[in-house]
Amino acid sequence: MNKENRKTFYWFSQLSVKQRISLFATAALMVAIVGLGFLMNPASKPKKTVKFSVDMSIRQIAPKLGVTGKALARELKLPLDVSKIKPLRKLGVTHEELQHAVHHILSHVDATVKYYVYVALVLGGLVFLTMLGRPDGSDTKQRRTWYPRSPYIVSLLLSVIVAGFLLGKSPNPMEGIVKVFKSMVGLYPDPGAKVIAFGFFIILAVVGNKMICGWACPFGAFEELIYSLPILRKIKQKKLPFILTNTIRACLFIAMLLFLFGVFGGRKGTVIYHYVNPFNLFNLDFETFSILLTVISTLLGSFIIYRPFCQFICPFGFVSWIAERFSIFRVRIDQDECTQCGACIKVCPLEASKGLVAGKKMPADCFSCARCLNVCPVDAIQYTSVFKIGLTKCST
Numbered sequence: 001m002n003k004e005n006r007k008t009f010y011w012f013s014q015l016s017v018k019q020r021i022s023l024f025a026t027a028a029l030m031v032a033i034v035g036l037g038f039l040m041n042p043a044s045k046p047k048k049t050v051k052f053s054v055d056m057s058i059r060q061i062a063p064k065l066g067v068t069g070k071a072l073a074r075e076l077k078l079p080l081d082v083s084k085i086k087p088l089r090k091l092g093v094t095h096e097e098l099q100h101a102v103h104h105i106l107s108h109v110d111a112t113v114k115y116y117v118y119v120a121l122v123l124g125g126l127v128f129l130t131m132l133g134r135p136d137g138s139d140t141k142q143r144r145t146w147y148p149r150s151p152y153i154v155s156l157l158l159s160v161i162v163a164g165f166l167l168g169k170s171p172n173p174m175e176g177i178v179k180v181f182k183s184m185v186g187l188y189p190d191p192g193a194k195v196i197a198f199g200f201f202i203i204l205a206v207v208g209n210k211m212i213c214g215w216a217c218p219f220g221a222f223e224e225l226i227y228s229l230p231i232l233r234k235i236k237q238k239k240l241p242f243i244l245t246n247t248i249r250a251c252l253f254i255a256m257l258l259f260l261f262g263v264f265g266g267r268k269g270t271v272i273y274h275y276v277n278p279f280n281l282f283n284l285d286f287e288t289f290s291i292l293l294t295v296i297s298t299l300l301g302s303f304i305i306y307r308p309f310c311q312f313i314c315p316f317g318f319v320s321w322i323a324e325r326f327s328i329f330r331v332r333i334d335q336d337e338c339t340q341c342g343a344c345i346k347v348c349p350l351e352a353s354k355g356l357v358a359g360k361k362m363p364a365d366c367f368s369c370a371r372c373l374n375v376c377p378v379d380a381i382q383y384t385s386v387f388k389i390g391l392t393k394c395s396t
C-alpha cells in the first residue's frame with residue numbers, strides 16, 4: 001500500500017460516525033442523481049447519424065438540427081444573410097461540405113445527463129471540503145492527515161471518464177458561456193435555453209468557489225490529473241504571474257466578442273474559441289489542426305504548469321473568476337490568526353493563496369483544490385461558508 005493510500009485509510013479511520021454517515025449518504029445521493037439523469041433523459045444516448053441532401057434548403061435542414069438558418073449558413077461558410085429557401089446545390093454547397101457542417105453541429109448537441117453528472121461531482125466535492133476533509137475532533141498537530149488527495153483524484157477520474165469520454169464534449173462550461181453570445185447574433189433559436197445553461201454552470205461555480213472547474217469540468221480535470229503526477233516538482237514550484245495569465249485570458253475574451261459581433265473580420269458569427277476548443281478531445285474529433293495543437297500543448301504543458309488552458313484561454317475560467325466574488329463556500333483565511341508563514345502560498349499552484357493571505361479583494365482563481373487546507377500550523381485556513389461567524393477577520 002503506498003503512502004497516499006495509507007493516508008486515506010488513516011483519514012477514514014479517524015472520521016466520526018456522523019461523518020461516515022454523511023460520506024455514504026453523499027455517495028448514495030450522487031449515484032441517485034446520475035441515475036435519475038439517465039432515467040429522465042434516454043435521448044442522451046449516442047446520436048443517430050442524420051442524412052441530408054444538397055437538394056434541400058437551409059430552411060428545411062436547420063430546424064431538424066436545432067439551429068437557426070444563420071448558424072447553418074455560418075457552418076457552410078456562406079454569408080449569414082444568404083437565401084434560406086434556395087437548394088444548397090444552387091448556393092454552391094457540395095455534399096461533403098454539408099455532411100461536415102451537419103457533423104459539427106451534431107457534435108454540439110448536449111448530452112443532458114451530463115448536467116446531472118456535474119451536479120453530483122460538485123455535491124461530492126463540496127461535502128468533502130466542508131464536512132469530511134478534517135475528521136471531527138482532530139487537532140492541528142494531525143493536519144497532515146486531513147484532506148487526503150484520493151477522493152479528489154477519484155472525482156477527477158470520474159469527470160474525465162464519465163463527463164468526458166463517455167458522454168462527449170457537450171455540454172461543458174466553456175461552451176455554456178460562448179453559446180449565450182452566439183445566440184445573441186442569431187446562431188441558436190433558443191437564447192433562453194442557452195442563458196439557463198450558462199446560469200447552471202455559474203451557480204455551480206458560485207455555490208462552492210469555482211467548484212464546477214475544480215471538481216467537475218472534464219478538461220480541467222484532465223489537466224489537474226496530469227499536474228498531480230508526482231514528477232517535475234521543482235519546476236512546478238514556479239508560478240506564472242496572475243496578471244499575465246489573466247490579461248491574456250481577458251484579451252481573448254474581448255477578441256471573441258469583437259469577432260463574433262463582426263467588429264473585427266467584417267462578418268458576424270466568427271467564434272475564435274472554436275479553433276482552440278479542447279473539449280473536442282472527448283469526441284475524439286479534432287476538426288482543425290489548431291484544436292489538435294491546443295489539446296496537445298495544454299496537456300503536455302500540464303506536466304509543469306497548473307491548468308494552462310484554464311489560466312490562459314478559457315472564457316468560463318475568466319467569467320467564473322469574476323463570479324468568485326459571490327461564492328458561498330470558499331477558502332477563508334483568518335487574518336487575526338494568520339502569521340504569514342507562507343505555508344499555504346508554497347503549496348498553492350497559483351497565486352490564489354498569496355492573494356488571500358494579503359487580503360486582496362480580487363485574488364487569482366482558486367479551483368478549490370484543497371492543497372492549502374492541511375498545511376497551516378495555526379489553523380487559520382478553512383473551507384467554509386462566507387456566512388460562518390466565529391472566524392474573526394477573514395480575507396474572503
Ligand code: SF4
Pocket residue numbers: 173174212213214217218219220221307309310311314315316317318
Ligand atoms: S477554467 Fe478550466 S476547469 Fe473551468 S471551465 Fe474552463 S477548462 Fe473547465
Ligand code: SF4
Pocket residue numbers: 331347348349350352353365366367368369370371372373
Ligand atoms: S491551494 Fe490555492 S487553488 Fe487550491 S484551494 Fe488553496 S487557495 Fe485555492
